[in-house]
Amino acid sequence: QVQLVESGGEVVQPGGSLRLSCAASGIIFSFYAMAWYRRPPGKQRELVAAITSGGTTNYVDSVKGRFTISRDNAKNTVYLQMNSLKPEDTAVYYCNAERINHNTWWGQGTQVTISS
Numbered sequence: 062q063v064q065l066v067e068s069g070g071e072v073v074q075p076g077g078s079l080r081l082s083c084a085a086s087g088i089i090f091s092f093y094a095m096a097w098y099r100r101p102p103g104k105q106r107e108l109v110a111a112i113t114s115g116g117t118t119n120y121v122d123s124v125k126g127r128f129t130i131s132r133d134n135a136k137n138t139v140y141l142q143m144n145s146l147k148p149e150d151t152a153v154y155y156c157n158a159e160r161i162n163h164n165t166w167w168g169q170g171t172q173v174t175i176s177s
Contacts, residue, residue: 070171
């Protein structure tokens with residue numbers, strides 16, 4: 062059974078930092094590209110950051126320079142380090158695992174709220 066379990070979401074003040082984690086099980090983690098998506102209130106889900114199986118990363122423009130995606134294949138975990146958080150970063154953040162010719166998997170989401 063495949064599971065992606067996100068953690069780390071909480072309420073923080075603007076300018077603060079958070080690190081989200083996504084622990085994967087039931088897949089050969091190192092073969093998968095991993096990504097973080099988010100769904101802001103009342104908006105559609107958007108890609109935030111992604112990391113390939115080889116470690117190449119990409120980011121949506123709005124988080125470049127503030128967020129860092131990384132992976133630890135030994136721990137089957139992908140991280141999203143978020144710094145200089147803004148109210149517009151408020152969203153439910155989802156972990157995603159993709160591999161060509163295989164199913165795409167999603168986590169249940171973790172709430173991040175940026176508020177003073």
